[in-house]
Amino acid sequence: MQIKSIRGFNDILxxxxxxxxxxxxxxxxxxxxxxxxxxxxPVIEFTDIFARSLGTTTDIVEKEMYTxxxxxxxxxxxxxxxxxxxxxxxxxxxxxxxxxxWKLYYMGMMFRHERPQKGRYRGxxxxxxxxxxxxxxxxxxxxxxxxxxxxxxxxxxNYLTLEISSIGDDRCxxxxxxxxxxxxxxxxxxxxxDCLRRLQQNPIRILDCKQEGCKQLTQDAPSIxxxxxxxxxxxxxxxxxxxxxxxxxxxxxPRIVRxxxxxxxxxxxxxxxxxxxxxxxxxxxxxxxxxxxxGGPPTPAIGFAIGMERVVLLHEKAFPExxxxxxxxxxxxxxxxAKKKAFLIADQLRRNSIATELDYEDRSLxxxxxxxDKLGARFTIIIGEDELKQDKVKLRNxxxxxxxxxxxxxxxxxxxxxxxxxxxxxxxxxxxxxxx
Ligand code: HAM
Numbered sequence: 001m002q003i004k005s006i007r008g009f010n011d012i013l014x015x016x017x018x019x020x021x022x023x024x025x026x027x028x029x030x031x032x033x034x035x036x037x038x039x040x041x042p043v044i045e046f047t048d049i050f051a052r053s054l055g056t057t058t059d060i061v062e063k064e065m066y067t068x069x070x071x072x073x074x075x076x077x078x079x080x081x082x083x084x085x086x087x088x089x090x091x092x093x094x095x096x097x098x099x100x101x102w103k104l105y106y107m108g109m110m111f112r113h114e115r116p117q118k119g120r121y122r123g124x125x126x127x128x129x130x131x132x133x134x135x136x137x138x139x140x141x142x143x144x145x146x147x148x149x150x151x152x153x154x155x156x157x158n159y160l161t162l163e164i165s166s167i168g169d170d171r172c173x174x175x176x177x178x179x180x181x182x183x184x185x186x187x188x189x190x191x192x193x194d195c196l197r198r199l200q201q202n203p204i205r206i207l208d209c210k211q212e213g214c215k216q217l218t219q220d221a222p223s224i225x226x227x228x229x230x231x232x233x234x235x236x237x238x239x240x241x242x243x244x245x246x247x248x249x250x251x252x253x254p255r256i257v258r259x260x261x262x263x264x265x266x267x268x269x270x271x272x273x274x275x276x277x278x279x280x281x282x283x284x285x286x287x288x289x290x291x292x293x294x295g296g297p298p299t300p301a302i303g304f305a306i307g308m309e310r311v312v313l314l315h316e317k318a319f320p321e322x323x324x325x326x327x328x329x330x331x332x333x334x335x336x337x338a339k340k341k342a343f344l345i346a347d348q349l350r351r352n353s354i355a356t357e358l359d360y361e362d363r364s365l366x367x368x369x370x371x372x373d374k375l376g377a378r379f380t381i382i383i384g385e386d387e388l389k390q391d392k393v394k395l396r397n398x399x400x401x402x403x404x405x406x407x408x409x410x411x412x413x414x415x416x417x418x419x420x421x422x423x424x425x426x427x428x429x430x431x432x433x434x435x436x
Contacts, residue, residue: 008114008122016312018323023311024107026153027127034146036103036129041085043109047075053084053290055261057201064112078111081260082128082305083287084294090132091296101133107308119278119310130303135288137235140266141242143302147270147282148248150306156314160281163253164243164268165225166236167204169288172229177203179222190217208257223254232265239266262287266302274317275310282306328419330372331358331381332365338383345381345393345411352412354419372398379415 005011012020028038047067054061066078079085086104089095095102107127114120131143144164151157168176180203184191191199192211199206207218228236243250256267267285275281284304291299329349333342342358349356357375359368365382372380382394393411396403406414 006122008116010121010123010309014325015322018325019312019315020308022323023154023308023315024127027107027150027306028105030146030150030153031105031129034103034142036105036131036146039086039089039104039106040108041079041082041089041106043079043111044076045079045085045088047077049084049088049294050077050080052294053087053260053262054081055202057198057205058259058261060112060259064114066111066113080112081110082106082108082126083130083260083262083290083303086128086130086303087290087294087296087301090299091291091294096133096291096297096299099133101131103129103131105129117277119275119307119313121309125308126305127308128303128305130301132291132299132301134302135286135300137238137266138242140235140239140286140302141246141248143284143304144239144243144250144266144268145246145248147268147284147304147306151270151281154311154315156311156318159272159274159314159318160270161272162248162250162268162270163256164239164250164266165252165254165256166228166232166239166265167224167256167258167263167267167285168228168232169264172227172232173204173224176222176224176227179227180204180206183221184217187217190214202261204257207255208259218255225252225254235265258283258285262290262293264288268304270306272310272314275313278310280307281310281314324376326355327357327375327377328354329356329379329381329415330368330375330377331356331383332368332372333358333382334365334384335388336362338385338388341383341388341408342381345383345408348412349415352416354412354415378419381411 050065051061060080065080067075070076086106090102105128108125109123110126111123113122116122129143129146131139148157148162151160167173181199184199184203184206188196190213191206192209192214195206195209195214206214207221209215256269258267263285265286265288269283270281271279272281273279282304284302286300286302288300291297291301331342331346333339339362346356346358357377359371369380377398380396380398382396387393391408392405393408394403395406395411395414
């Protein structure tokens with residue numbers, strides 16, 4: 001039997017990864033600018049954490065979780081989303097006792113047993129952010145703005161629309177719920193089987209049904225925005241004003257339901273028309289009750305998650321050219337002595353942040369140069385026996401097709417300014433290496 005990956009799970013090969021790195025590092029930069037710090041939680045939690053957070057009647061909990069029994073009999077689940085685990089960690093480590101406000105972000109793989117199609121997978125990556133400790137509408141606006149600025153920064157905001165709504169809180173939602181039950185109960189004949197069940201358990205979810213009959217019916221259903229209590233209504237007004245004041249464009253869509261039960265008040269989605277059915281690129285909202293429901297102190301919170309694969313698809317559309325791995329220098333050599341020298345020079349260049357590549361297979365000069373070309377090297381250093389004797393190398397500028405002979409000790413000084421792109425990667429590794 002031929003080995004293969006599990007349906008709905010993808011490999012991201014090196015030819016794609018540069019683009020991923022670019023998107024992830026832009027996200028990190030923006031998130032950190034807004035004061036968010038990274039948190040890493042396990043990809044697996046007790047099933048209960050998700051069932052209690054997302055709601056037992058949600059599609060995710062009912063049909064999409066990867067759940068199994070551990071050897072000790074406990075039920076474990078691969079995380080279908082990131083919020084529940086972050087809230088669990090927030091409570092477990094009593095972060096609230098350290099600071100009143102926490103801004104946390106995460107990047108990682110999520111697991112949902114959905115029917116795979118373009119943009120929808122069973123293993124997929126999210127970039128998420130969660131802000132704990134503020135109920136102020138300015139924090140809603142801050143989180144939504146940060147999300148939008150990220151899409152602007154990576155250059156895909158032209159493909160996107162931001163939609164916002166409010167789904168009220170436990171004062172106004174029960175009343176709205178009964179209005180919906182009343183409305184749909186008198187139209188039961190038109191509802192699909194799933195919605196008949198939803199009518200009893202979670203009528204708001206009917207508004208999100210994809211069946212034509214139900215969709216038609218929901219056109220005339222009461223709108224949540226006409227049924228918000230005074231506080232929720234004022235909060236929503238204020239979120240809108242704050243967004244308008246800094247020029248973030250949005251549309252109000254009272255039909256945003258969200259697939260998870262923990263939301264209160266503000267909810268939002270960023271959608272695209274470019275990806276067919278999988279139109280949500282990022283989404284989130286406020287969840288002021290969740291921390292308390294999972295055993296923490298009352299703590300308002302708001303957050304979002306972005307679907308990485310969908311962002312990557314849009315990014316490929318906006319910037320079709322490859323994000324290639326950059327090689328500054330390729331070193332070609334002839335003979336075993338030159339090979340040793342090449343190895344030494346490569347080490348010296350790499351320690352000084354110059355990306356360097358060479359072959360060890362003792363191939364002909366021609367095929368080494370071919371490889372240099374293929375890698376897109378900006379310079380090739382050629383070391384033959386003659387050069388070795390004279391303590392020199394040939395330095396070829398691949399772009400300008402020029403060649404010169406330079407002394408060994410001049411290689412680094414000559415290249416350091418031209419190959420400066422890597423000196424921007426001011427990682428400790430590079431800094432330390434330079435200091436050596
Ligand atoms: P969500 O709407 O379930 O929210 O997922 C957020 C994003 O993840 C979606 O907009 C979509 O881009 C991506 N996504 C979801 N399912 C898949 C899939 N099967 N394949 C590929 N991409 C997918 C949440 O997960 C919440 N935790 C967001 C949140 C954070 N709310 C508050 N804080």
